Amino acid sequence: MNNKLEYYVAEEENNIKIREYLKNKLNISSRFIKKASIEKKIEVNGIPVKMNYMLKAGDKIEIDLSREESQNIDPEKIDISVIYEDEDVIVVNKPSGMVVHPTKSYQNGTLANALLYYFKEKGENCIVRLVNRLDRDTSGLVLIAKNQFAHMSLARDMELDSFKKEYIAVVMGNLSEKTGIIDMPIYRTGGDSINRVIDERGQRSITHYKVEKGLTNADVLKLRLETGRTHQIRVHLSSIGHPIYGDTLYGGDDLIIKRQALHASSLSFPHPRDGRLIELEIDIPEDIKNLIKTLS
Template identity: 55%
Template sequence: MVQNEYDGLKLNQYLRSVVKFSSRFTQKVVRSGGVKVNNVNATLFTKLSAGDNIEVYIDKSEEQDIIPEKMELDIVYEDKDIIVVNKPAGIVVHPTKRYPQGTLANGLLYHFKQNGDNCIVRLVSRLDMDTSGLILVAKNAFSHMSLARDMNKEQFVKAYLAIVHGNLPQEKGVIDKPIYKPDDGSIKRIIDGRGQKSITHFNVVERFNNSDLVRLVLETGRTHQIRVHLSSMGTSIYGDSLYGKEEDEYINRQALHAYSLQILHPRSGELLKFQCELPDDMKELLRKLK
């Protein structure tokens, strides 16, 4: 219900400044007929009065050009707005020309359809194919907008565990180095002043003889950020063939795991925290190093 202080505002102003919808989402939901004021379809410029009742409809049938595939999913949490999945290493998150099927998105779409959810896969976070751990997916446009908006808030925290060669120079610190893509034909990134500002916070969880188990929290979310930053410190991740070297005798992928996620729920605003333990291949690597 519109409070007295917002009397006279236009609907688009109210949704953006009070409800905190993005401009894009506001336009999309209003123009699609998804907003009613006092049970009447509204326009972006509908003038509001104190006491008006605003209803926003976000549930609608959607289609996506992804083939649903039955897949065993490690679901950490799910409700009508979001789903959090623990992705194993070796699985691509979203279909590409090289991997049109067998991706996490294929499995999620099958899961949604089996449960009667009329939604598509809206990724809020992504992981490299050979990085394991928590991935956050929105189940409707409102949730995706809300989570994307909140990603820069201090309550939104993505934390990783990595096993690296060598010992970091400090127990804890910040890596603040710009990351740049030098060649459109390459997936590799480098540290370069022409790049985007990139900040990673780290603290050493456990030290070994010339190796560390490190916890990392991203302040920015650049492609390969953790891998590039750690490599630039002379502490490349075990098994990282792109920024270090292949080491099948230790592990057959980069020893990087997104183990913790903290978010504000897009609908309720409740602070939610999720964790998943290290996968077996990283546990085995730690046993070898000990």
Template identity: 45%
Template sequence: MKEQTAEADFTHRVRSDEKGKMVRQVLKNRFRFSRRMFRRLKLGRGILLNGEPVYLTSRVRAGDLLRAVLPEEEHVKIDPQPVPLRIVEEDEDLIIIDKQPGIVVHPTKGYREGTLANGLAYHWKQKGEFRPVRPVTRLDKDTSGLIVFAKHAHAHAFLSAQMIRRRYKREYLAVVRGKFPSDEGRIDAPIARSPDHPARRAVVENGAKAVTHYRVIERFSAATVLRLRLETGRTHQIRVHLAHRGHPIIGDEMYGGDSSDFPMNRQALHASYLRLIHPREDAVREWKSRLPPDIEHLIHSLRS
């Protein structure tokens, strides 16, 4: 078979307990391919058994070598630019980045250059890789911390499905104004676009379900350090929920967190922990990120 440019390549040696099963069943059990992925593989003639094209309904024998070659698809080109990246880990399926504050994740109408996506496109170009930029999660411009990008369509679908099924764990650390009253709890308040401002979100009765779990880490006279876990992932969710409870994040001027009396020039919110099931290894992986210097300095000033 003529080699084709692949977005991703998966191989599996058939085990003795898999003999007699259909190709589709073996691949689905091993790699959790979705129906859409199988359609793309079928159309691109990307299913090979011992190096030869094969039907998804074909039966396998122990020792057979199954290969799934996911063909490249058309995508929006991102201009490669040398934006500094803090890469925590990268493999053939995903890349974890520790985002710095002040950087937009993906080009928008107001930010066409200098985004994380531009930096990723440049990073991959330097490696001889040309692929679409697929963020699985997003962070606001002035939020720092861990963010994951999928390197191909299957990884993106696999990781996105985890978020829907709530098997994807994200934790944040925030410093909010005032003394938070309870030590831990759950904020369950629906979120929608603000009727007063197109860029803002607000707690609205008929909005989308939004749930945030919190735990107090440290209290001060004028502020509280919180650890937060997202159960859902609405735009500005943590920022909206904390402002709704009367404790906006310090530095978050959009939601009332004025920082004029604190040493902070952006929202004190950091994505500190990420846990997911790896799309190829089918194993739980986790990553942690230390607090950036500006939030460390803020907490130190509150202690002194």
């Protein structure tokens, strides 16, 4: 496992302070640079340097990403489906019914419990840094950073067009427009309620949709999030009169499927280490396939 980032200073980058090089050339956050510098994790030609060091062409910069870390989460032996993994990131296919991170109501049996056990078994000193989250009963792709640098990079790059999260949903009724954009603010009603509503006091929220397949009084939609609000897809589709099957919180029928028929089916993101595009796609699970078959 390669826990070091390595860069070589080009001729045109001669006489640049290392702080400016890391921040402007490599787009590394000031917070990360400061912490790594204090811990003497940044070296030039094998020697720790201060951040006012003037780089010379040919210098080798190394950033040590290893760090002793821990979380107050119990590792649990729970099977997980790993779709992609390297030294910086891991992507898993979360089943419906699994919470991603412990809460007061769900302190065990979560994806985070499973991942910490998985890391421990592999001998990797990683904590769980979620880049995206899914509701308990939404299945599909979840991206986790395995170090602070990867988490910083992915959180920064979520605004890029190359960072895409797409979903498949089965909704009640047939949409009149086969493609469209739902641009409506989402607001938390307050108190202990998990319910969200469309309200001008809320945050701007944008969902793109396309009808993939028309069924008998139902549609299979492909959706892409431009923003990532809690329950965004569920609230948006309900607001236009087409709630997701199984989503009783927002008006969906649960006679055929006992959870919202929503699946995070594809994910693409620039890799934090070298910027190469990682593109992943998985099939919909059997319960949604059975729902589509029943409604066809």
